[in-house]
Amino acid sequence: MIPVEFYLVLSTLLFFIGVFGFVTRRNLVAMLISVELILNSVDLNFAVFNRLLFPGQLEGMFFTLFSIGVAAAETAVALAIIINVYRNYRSDQVNSIENMKF
Amino acid sequence: MNIDYSQFLNMIPEVTLMAALMIVFITDLFTAKKPGEARNRNWFNPLVCVLMLAHIFINIWPTEASTAFGGMYMTNGSVGVIKTILAFSVLIVFVQSREWLQREDTNFKEGEFYELVLATLLGMNMMVSANHFLLFFLGLEMASVPMACLVAFDKYRHNSAEAGAKFILTATFSSGVMLYGISFLYAATGTLYFDDVMANISATPLCILGMVFFFSGLGFKISLVPFHFWTADTYQGAPTTVTGYLSVTSKGAAAFALCAILMKVFAPIVEYWQIMLMVVIVLSITIGNLFAIHQKDLKRFMAFSSISQAGYIMLAVVGNSAMSVTALSYYVLIYVVANLAVFSIIAAVEENNGGVVNMNAYNGFYKTNPRLAFLLTLALFSLGGIPPFAGMFSKFFVFMAAANGAQVTTAIGATIYAVVFIALVNTVISLYYYLLIVKAMFISDNENPLPTFKSSYSTKMALAICTLGVVAFGVCSIVYNWIHAASVM
Amino acid sequence: MFDFQIVTTWFDNLLRQTLGLGDFWSILIECVMVGLIILTIYALIAMFMIFFERKVCAWFQCRLGPMRVGPWGVFQVLADVLKMLIKEIFGVDRSDKFLYALAPCLTIVASVGTFSFLPWNKGAQVLDFNVGVFMITAISSIGVLGVILSGWGSNNKYSVVSAMRGAVQMISYEMSLGLCMVIAVVLCGTMQLSGIVEAQTGPWKWLIIQGHIPAIVAFCIFLIAGNAEANRGPFDLAEAESELTAGYHTEYSGMGFGYFYLAEYLNLVVISGLAAAIFLGGWAPLNIGVDGFDAVMNYIPGFVWFIGKTLAVIWVLMWVRWTFPRLRIDHILILEWKYLMPLTLITLVVMTACVSLGLTF
Amino acid sequence: MTFLTLFVVIPVVMLLALWLARNDSQVRGVMVVGSTALLALAIYLVLAFVNARETMPAEQYPFLFGTAIPWFEPLNIYYRTGVDGISVVMLLLSSIIVFTGTFASWQQHPMQKEYFLWFTLLSVGVYGFFISVDLFTMFMFYEVALIPMYLLIGVWGTGPKEYSAMKLTLMLMGGSALLIIGILGIYFFNGQFSGQYTMSVVEIAQLHAIPAFIQKIFFPFIFIGFGILGALFPFHTWSPDGHASAPTAVSMLHAGVLMKLGGYGCFRVAMYLLPEAAQQLSWVFLILTTISVVYGALSACVQTDLKYINAYSSVSHCGMVLFALVMMTQTACTGAILQMLSHGLMTALFFAVIGMIYHRAGTRDVRKLGGLMKVMPFLAVGYVIAGLANLGLPGFSGFVAEMNIFVGAFEVNDTFHRACTIIACTSIVITAVYILRVVGKICYQKVADESFFKLTDATWDERVAVGGLILCVAGLGLAPLWAQNIINDAVAPMIHHIMGTGAVAGM
């Protein structure tokens, strides 16, 4: 059995890679993918905690399922909007869509 | 199998809302016109408003505290009150949105607007009623995903799509962060029920880390500093009506949910979140105010103003007592009427003058449109906390609620007073920039001010409701007493 | 009924006890064995299918088909394989090299992955997850990636168009495919493929009989959707050689093309096998409740039942392929979204109603 | 609910009537009727109060005509009214100023309707503040009175009006921010230590439960909060700018009534509710007020704008009010209240006359004016009378007040207080200097400009305003005793409360 710490390290890495990507990438799709990484790390966390720490129940698994579903819905909307941004700006780079500034 | 559909009777607000949503959806589906088709649907907006009104009246007196679905869903008086307040704000938004929805490029998707708004409202209802992190998360997402569609509603205007992209990305990001926090709480306590989490939580690093992540995730939704980056762009780019909706309803629901969770779930580690909350509040109020001063675009301006208002809303929670919930709900209600009044006027001006949202254009506004200018002044005064308008009452009660938590003469009590003081100093700053608009309208000269225009009946009606609220909700103590009575029920 | 597990248990014991190998080595050897078996069967079936299709095609078109190489042309396929192997492999200079190379791998992984799920006999199944049906859907959707990446990676206009078409078609029909499996799961109460087949043993227990009307409808939908999933005519829009040259694999030569070719036929087998396993009882023999008849039927081994049913389904699909003309893209999408999807949903409700009210056999 | 509420109801009715009014004459009609009614009500109140006091001594009934209607009951916020001697004279003063202010702004253009709307809203705040004895309602009415100033100055003012209006509003609102902290502190700590949460001024004073160390924390907040409006030294800078930019009637109302809110609040809330802190911290504020008094007078000397002169004079005189209050003797405090009354009347007179002169001559610069006695004798006489009252000539109200203040101040028997008193006394001389200089320059020298000969004297409405104020100023100066009695009646128990509670005032 792989100890829980290993999974934690993996999920933490995923999480921070996601955060880093979200902050540094300038491409909308890449940002979306970074966010998905974060969500995946969360899913991993829930599944692992459920399986290794609280094997008698299913709450974490259910949470994972729902979180996957919700993530897909979010992605669908985000993609639709990104396509729209592309149609308006002919670009999907954050830099080029900053019409609005401080 | 323990299945009993009578449990749905405990969630009448959701059921009626769902019914309204379905009626709107089906009606729209079979009467909607395609782009370019000349079909008149004047009756549609009134129908939706009447449905909403019915929904409010059915649920105006909150039901008694009860739970459903094995304790995942929970309702009590204060939850009922905030649901009514949210529904009320949606009603105003609907009334006010009519003028915008009559426009050529939005008219054919009028129905979608109502459906999406109702869907977000349903999500918010679930969110504030949640007693389990899963239901909470689902409600939150249900509130924020359709919201992104609303933000990007004017899809052929560049800023709207851009705002939508920014909103959905930050919303997803924030829910990711929040879920990460929840997963830590799950690891620490082995359950996701609020009550059980509370019973098992303790001041371990894991719990505190989970709380911080959770808090920052929800901080995004309420747009507290330092999680506010999306706010200005989104508010500016979104259609004005949606901005109004976003600024009051979504923020109010999230603030209430955060309040409930902090006070209920994280009660055992109150010292930690109090400090954190206070830092965030001070930052929000101050930074929101300082940035607002320089804005020339009214919607952007209101965005920063709303950031600082978020700080005030959360200030009530610092007190950590029953008074906090009441004060928060009351503040949200007042904020709803005042802010929606402002946005109604901005929207009316925008619609009638080809998209003008610049503050300079408002110079001399009083000379040409005295009534709108006057109402805008009232609303801004209310936002600034000037009596006899309702804003002052709500601010005062929030301060009272905060100071209520500082009764003992300890370091944290002194800190709370210091935070209240900073907030108070900031009301002066906020008054300054609200007065800048008043100045523009009443005092500044303008060669060619905005021409006199006649706003539509729906705008007038929305403004009438809002103004009535701004004037009466404070002075007539019955509103506050109603919220209080329901909250302690 | 013969249980193939006897063989596997014997082999396991052979390694562990007779030869006294440790956990690691025995599992390694078993895995290698499994891999070899899969490779062999995969290759053999592919070759058989190619030959079979040529013959069936010829039969439908009233001609003879390959006759020259070997008796009745049986060695024709071997020659073809050899030809393909010795062809030069070259790509496009300006292609996205990584995606270009990745695409066939994904296609083959999807095809081999789903292939490994087929229940050949009781206990003769490489993969048998408790979420089997679900897993099959998951793995088969990797195939879409193969199609779209090959098209996109080739940097060829025909390929890109074809990839988009293929992708939109495959994902659309995946809906119905998935829902049909849900219908089967409702009736069987398990997602494990072996469990599904097990539920169909006994008199009149084949799903298509047990679930009568909704199951028959679901079976038909499954065949249609599966045909489209496998990108075969009349749904072979992605290849559409008359308009798009060769579709998404235009730019693949030699074995590069060979992989897609292999995968296509194997997908056909997989779809038919699944249809046979899920709806027609898989290796379960035909029982009618009469003891003598049942005993005779049970005497026929499961392999035969399964292969027979699968071949029958394959034959039907080929019949369809060589009979109907190719559809247009909008027709394909309308067929799925406006007809098959609602029909599947209705079927699902009807099936649930039957199950919950006890109206099944 | 007693008739005190009418003080708020009448202006609110006026607001509604104004909102419905269609033209200027209707607006003026509403204002005349309303302000007359208020004046009559105030006079009736004085009479009723004097009558009632005979049967109800102040020691047992500090506030008369009280009501307490639950308002925000869960928070112990009541609508509580009640008057003692101080409030009574302040209400009378307010009514006089509102009445005369109405006539002084008879010709106010443009947007007369809006002008009177804000004007009336301001008076709602003023009246409400003086009749309430609940901390929350006091605070609320206080803020109601502040905000209309912004628009009144910003829209109808002169000179750098936007800047002045913003500065005034923000500084005063800053003061109210300090007040909220103080009010919260008083409410919660009183509740915590006495077990009875209440916002009532009377009850908090009676409970007297807040420990001294907490009082000392919140006292500065409240004293400075109200002190800003009372032109306390480092926080007075809004006052000259605001007054100079404001239109006539607004200056009248502001200097005449609004600044009194500050002094009243300092006495009623800060000192009355936090007596120990008042005693121990009074020396700080004594220094500040002394500076206020002298600095205001000296600044007035070097100004050339009539309004600025008067504004700095107001700083000086209002400083004197606070100065007398922190002396905390009965005579001085009575003097302080009298000074509020007197200053209110004469400053109003001053600003009214200055406004009228400015309206005609088009300038307020001392250097450009002259010989007005020949051109507009009525206004010039008014100006002279106001000036004389201002410098404390016997026979006018200023004398009575200042005499009380300084006599009372000398009663405090230690070097520090004596020194401060002596320094403050010099302001009398300085006041005489700047008043006489200006009066001489603008009234009696030869006419400065040929065009001045064409100017007319006061119209009838202006004569009503100026005449009424002169009458009051003279009346208070000649017969001060009736007012002094009323005031004394209220000051005595309060001073007793403040002084009877602990250590002697001192360093």
Add this chain to the structure above:
Amino acid sequence: MNFTLLITVVLTALTLVAGAFVVAKLIGPRSYNPVKGEPFECGIPTRGSSWMPMNVGYYLFAILFLMFDIETVLLYPWAVAVKQYVAAGVGPYALVSIGFFLLVLVFGLAYAWRKGALEWK
């Protein structure tokens, strides 16, 4: 064991690809000219890149699929449980509860249909 087998299967597939590819490389001829490296375009030189935006209709269907597929996935756990409902004697409840769910699904489909999202444009 199942997952070990899954990995085996995947490795087998990759081996198949790699093996055949290596064999082909070894025995196949090799030659090169620039025209050979061109993407095929009916015999004329290729103009422009092929990596360009496609008809938005494809994305529309992709997004529709994304949403419906996720909802179908949520059907699986329910489908497994139906028999348990029936065994517990509350079969009709299973029908009602999935009725709600499918209603939403159908509404979504109806919406897309009515709004013309299913038309190929």
